[in-house]
Amino acid sequence: EVQLLESGGGLVQPGGSLRLSCAGSGFTFRNYGMNWVRQAPGKGLEWVSDISGNGGSTYYADSVKGRFTISRDNSKNTLHLQMNSLRAEDAATYYCAMGVGMNVWGPGTTVTVSS
């Protein structure tokens, strides 16, 4: 069974940093591009970033460009999102999703940005 599990969320002060991780299992991780998508409380879905299967190509939403970095470790079947200079508007549940069509999603991890 294909599964994704995010971790690393929590409470952080404005301007702080956080690193999210997403562990994949049940599929050949390196063969799939991976995405981060976020959802602020009571709001819609916002695509954040994605990375190709070999990690060679990365893309970002303008709202996070220059502050967030997506990466992956295919030897550990793990996706990461390094989030720096966090703002109140970055508070959300962050999901990782597999493939261009986002075929499978993890349950999400919640990021709270508050002083």
Added chain:
Amino acid sequence: DVQMTQSPSSLSASVGDRVTITCRASQGISNSLAWFQQKPGKAPKSLIYDASRLQSGVPSKFSGSGSGTDFTLTISSLQPEDFAIYFCQQYKTYPFTFGPGTKVEIK
């Protein structure tokens, strides 16, 4: 950026009804469109990709159609477990963008 709109924003329907949700892209996206279902407190679930291809394990009561700028998601016979929010998303052009969602409620 490609803007995605959905209509209606919400609808009330009865069990057994046929429901159609429309999604429109601000520019042509070929068939690079997905549909997702989200229930309260849960992660989105993929229903349809490439505009009309049913995701594995998704019941055939769900169907998608369209190409270019106009797309539809149809639920042929609404069941209690189908009451949720439905989102469309384009993956033709970066940044990928989602529609604002359509909430399907019980009448």
